[in-house]
Amino acid sequence: MIKSAKRWTVNRPNEEIVKQLEKEVGIPSLHAKILASRGIIDPTEVHSFIHMDETTMHDPFLLYDMEKAIHLIESAIAANKKIVVYGDYDADGVTSVTVLTTALESLGADVTFSIPNRFEHGYGPNKKLFLKLYEEGASLLITVDNGISGVEEVAYAKSLGMDMIITDHHEIGAVLPDADAIIHPRHPEGHYPFGELAGVGVAFKLATALMGTVPYELMELVAIGTVADLVPLRDENRYFVKEGIRRMRNSKRPAIQALARISSTEQAELTEESIGFMIGPRLNAAGRLGDAYPAVDLLKTDDSTHAMTLAKELDTLNKERQAIVTAITSEAEKMITDLYGEVVPHCLVIAGKGWNAGVVGIVASRLTEKYYRPSIVLSIDSESGIAKGSARSIEGFDLYAELSKNAQYLPHFGGHQMAAGMSLAIEDIGILRDNLNGQAEQVLTAEMLSPLIEIDVPLSIDEIDVGVLESLDSLRPFGMAFKKPMYMLEDLTASSVRKIGAAKNHMKLELTDGAQTLDAIGFGIGSLADDITPGVKLSITGDLQVNEWNGNKKPQLLIRDIRSDDWQLFDLRGMREPSRWLPTVPTDSTSFIAFNAQTADYFRPSLQGIDIQLMKGDQLPKADNIVLLDIPDESSQLEELVKSMQADRIYAHFHVPESKYFEGLPGRDQFGWYYSFLKKRERFDVVSNAEQLTKHKGWKKDTVYFMSKVFSELEFVKIEDGFVSVLETVGKRDLSEAPSYKQRERQMKLEEKLLYAPYMELKQWFDEILNRAIDGEEQ
Template sequence: MKQEKRWLLMETDEQIVRQLAADLQIPPVIAGMLVRRGVTDREAAKRFLEPDKSHFYDPFLMKDMAKAVSRIRRAMVNNEHIMVYGDYDADGATSTSVMYLALKKLGAQVAYYIPDRFEEGYGLNGPALVQAKERGFQLVITVDNGISSVEEARIANELGLDLIVTDHHTPPEVLPDAYAILNPKQPGCPYPDKMLAGVGIAFKLAQALFGELPEEFLDLAAIGTIADLTPLIDENRLLARYGLERINKSPRVGIKALIEIAGLGGKEITAGHVGFAFGPRINAAGRLDSATFAVELLTADDWDRGMELARFLDERNRERQDISAQMFEEAVQEIELHPEWLDGRVLVIAREGWNAGVIGIVASRLVERYYRPTLMISLTEGMGKGSARSIHGFHLYDAMNGCRDLFEHFGGHKMAAGFSISGDRIEELRERLNQIAEAALSPDDLIPKIEIEADLDLLSLDFEFVERVSRLAPFGFGNPIPRFRLRGLGLDSCRTVGADGAHLQVQVSTGAAKLAGIAFRKGPEAELIRQWQRLDLVGELAINEWNGRRSLQIILEDWRPNEQQVFDCRHVQHKVSWLGEQAGAKDLSVVCFHEEVVSEVTRALAPYPWQEPHFHRVLLADGKGNLSQVALVGEEAKEAEERSASAGQRPETLLGDIVFYDLPQSMDQYRAVLQQLKGPFRLYLLHGSVDKQWIGRKTSCWLPDRKLFAGVYKMLQESPMTDSEIRQRLKPAYHEALDLILSVFVELGFAVRNGVAYHVNKGTNKRALEESELYQKRKHRIDSYVRVIAALIDSSSEQTVREVMRLVTANPEGANSDGFEEQDSRDSRFSGAGNSV
């Protein structure tokens, strides 16, 4: 089932947008996209849209760069042996390749070393440094790691090894005592771009060593930058742009082999191909085997060897896919066994024997499914290796830093992290991270969002607009693929395509304008969409070229039916008559929020002899909003139910004409039922002022008046009585209130319970009912509920329809906890404060 997402139309300062559009002579939509990416004036726009290699910053602006270059040059003059100490992911492999090839070209005595993910783990380690010393190395240069290696730096110093750290991860409070540290994020570093990947810093060091831009390494820098999900702005944008250009014009042996093995020969390579075709294959080496195979591929100069390595990585990637699919299913099963975990804000999942090289991928998939920060841990002999992924709005590194005492090691940034931890500390980690997340994340933050650049009219779409949008490429993290919304489109066709109908293809139109759409891996949604006549779409615009013909298409991200209507019928005074009339004209699904009204509704739906036969369902909502079918009415009820079942619809599915008959027990219940409206529907709100008297009687039973308290007390004064004896003397309407009355008497000391009978406590002083905590709690709940009911009854028709539709689609950004936008407090607003009583 497709996960519901919130659509957010991005806001921008319209004055700045208009000015930029006028200055650049571009459409306001394009100007708005630039402004949202931090481009607010003509000069910044020129730098963004017309990048130039002269825009690269001077590498010597980076703290310690001159010191690092001086030490490396001295090593080359003295013929010292240099070790490049890398990492096993795509950023680490490309960083290692850039540094190794650069030093090799300069004539240095250089070798590279990448730790074994399973035996050594991430980053520098003491035994590897000892081995480096024994092999005759005098200088170690880390790439994409080392910023947290305080102890390892101390070991290097004791061994007489000089250490140059190049890393882009968030620096800890205490930095390693290295000869030089290249990290734009470290305190006191004036370098303008703080968001370089590890390969970006390696590239800058190569630039400083060469004295000019080392263009031959732009391809490697682009792959590492894109694969590591660094923001594609500033220098990262330059690296990605010119690196992709180099890949398409003159790919090195290893990259050309990757292109062939991924089936991309003859295609223009984009950032998407790097992220989804190159990155996983390069990463597969370090996840299941040794990342040295990836570095060997990227530095290869022999075509046959390059193809051999590319095939090997492709095989490992397929194996990785199988392993990650199995681990994902196991993780989901683990979560289903502990549903209480989903009550928290952070998922922490651990299991013996999981592949430590794949847990990061699986953690990302779990984030997609559950939209919570997720930590996945592989346990071996009581020790865990973990990988963490976050969601927007939750700084993962800062949160984990607040639990630093629990980890053996950890490092990362706001969206991802790696760590090791003792198995007996995992439960405490789960508790503490959830406490941190409870303060940092609201329930609204746990709903995935799609950021929409603008609403577009299909009639005005053309190739020129799509080509203008493409000038903002390369797209990636920090410069997201632009997604647009088109509304009220007619659905001309909907079918599944691909192996086993895996993908969804639609044809939509507005007037004479037509547009094709494709949604990958969404084939199962076809049945639902075919029921719709008109729909709203969100997706990425593209130009499809096939057999020499060009056409516009939209790559679908999300979709909704456009046929969703709410009718305000709260003014109806004779609900039974109204329901009977409607029942003679259409099939109805009637939702009851209180069991007491079910029989009334069922009688009202009974058909008259002269009416056309129709099929009606009566649904009862429990306190949490879960629906159950409690009655079927109509001559064709059985046949209609069979048709619904054959169409895959559950009895409680809300489709077609729906009636909310009575007022809800709580706003939470109301919201839960509304959010089950997924397809086309016409919703009739029949609850209204006519229900006020009935609700008044209900609340008087839930919170009895003083007269009833006094009456029960008088009975007990006459003689001790059991609960059932008191009920026999009360009207049935007051039975519901008796439990509260007796509990309050016991709490205040007015009565005591001996066995099953209640006795008056004659020695008790006079006390007010308001002194009872039970009484106050019940009163608070009743007051809150009354406010909810007042809002549902008294809100204007326009306001009611608008707010109900907001609850159906999703809570708007900036909404309060009830899903309604905050407005002037004088407005009558629905309130979620009331709980079921």
């Protein structure tokens, strides 16, 4: 048995619907399963989904206050008033700034942009910064990707005499700011058809309304911000990303070319994953460590050389950010160990002095991933007495709702079920920690604290080929609300298992269903190779990709998790030194069993204090795994043990001090010759002359001793002081009546069955025993 590292939930799509989609839409079964598992089952809907076009976009004037905003902006442009686009420091924010300023510039506006510094100004509207902009001549402020929560700050800007337009997509509070116009897809008085736009999506809508046409050349920026902000990839968002990525692959924009090059990404092969893991983090890095201006400068520049310089700057910042994250994560993990030892609480609240507030959200994500607990990571500022931080959650723990129960300790907090940000007084950290742990204990069960993998696309090998995988591009992008498939293949065996990598910490398998094969690779799980025995049935979940090597393309499964419900036989025969096999044996719930006391004595010094259980009568151990150190005198002893324990794993060592299998039994002609030899002599000194006799006859070393003992047990001879003498016999007796003969015969059969049988024969023998045990239980 191989236990999965995570808890699996398998949602199988309706097979009839899958076949219907295959037939009516003409798509492969893999595509049909992905769509069916996500509830896209109507053939017409599937066609529209795959062939999405510009008709998906909604009229921007359906957004509340759009006409009012356009009038304000056009009036400001006509009067040559200074317009400032006020953004945010993340990837959604900097793309929003770029989209709107580019549109305004094309209309001849006097426009600049401003982005608050995370450490000096914090998130969103800031009075100090608003005053500075006013003093610099700003007449109209347009927020992008922020502003909806800035009630006091907007009122302050208005009191200075500036006009305010808010464009945002974040949660709307009980009171709206008193801005001149508020463009928000979920405006309480609006009726926009799609409420899940990213900040850049809202900015793009405003740009479209201003320009009177869709600025497709900005779509690639919309794609970046939409993917990076993790909004649902439905409706317009899906089209923005799909069309944006298509354009990015052929883009002449210096920023796209430079970011692809600096992240070692083929521009022609860009995907939503490239944005999420390569481009987005580099655009975010500037704002996490300081000012986000370089990110906007990069996106707006027309100069390829300057773009490359800025991309390198962001790449350096991103590496610095990664180092900071690694250092803080290490400190946080040490705190967790020091605070809790091995018993991790239901919710983690970790705080450190001087931690970079720009990366604590990433650290929280890492802690949640490692410990599978809701995690809050706080940066303590001793001078201000304030701790600022971010939180990440797990399924079943509504972070925003649980934080709301502690609102009296959180002067500033916001977010949603899975992520949040907050600030609080340092002295309240302990109270928040205790409260959230108590709340989590009430909400989260032991099962919910086990990491979860949601599998929605079970496959067989015959559904997978290079063409099918490459055509998955038609279903992209994957992301929020249209998650990337998690594939599963069942009832496969591994025809080959290899540890790979310099440290042998990765594993490569060749999986087979008996007819076809599929390569699979697991990074960081090389030790699992020791757990995969020949013929064991495996279920494996992970991602599929096309692996290209020397011009050849093959499908490959990237292993996420693996399990088997089969019992397993591990062959340790012939590995004399325990140091060679002991590290591969689980330490928990394992019984080391010996049938002979001599075996236990032999192994005790080398088993590092492990208890050896000597089988006596009906006394049977209880354990999930058993290590069979030797072979029994009777096969029935072993059969009874195996049937009773029904272990998940059996480790067969079968140590035999002196194997008799290859020595064999002397033939009847040998016994006959030796008996005649003895009859011709009164006495034979077996001690002194046995070796000479065996050499003369070409027999094995102990053959003479063995035959002498058999004759003695049959009362054909007597042995005294090492001399053998023939006795007068009464009648004939068969050699098999001698206990020594029987024991040798029995040992040879046991050695043949247990010690020298091929692996699959030995496995089959155990299988038959276990099957009889199961059949007996069911009767």
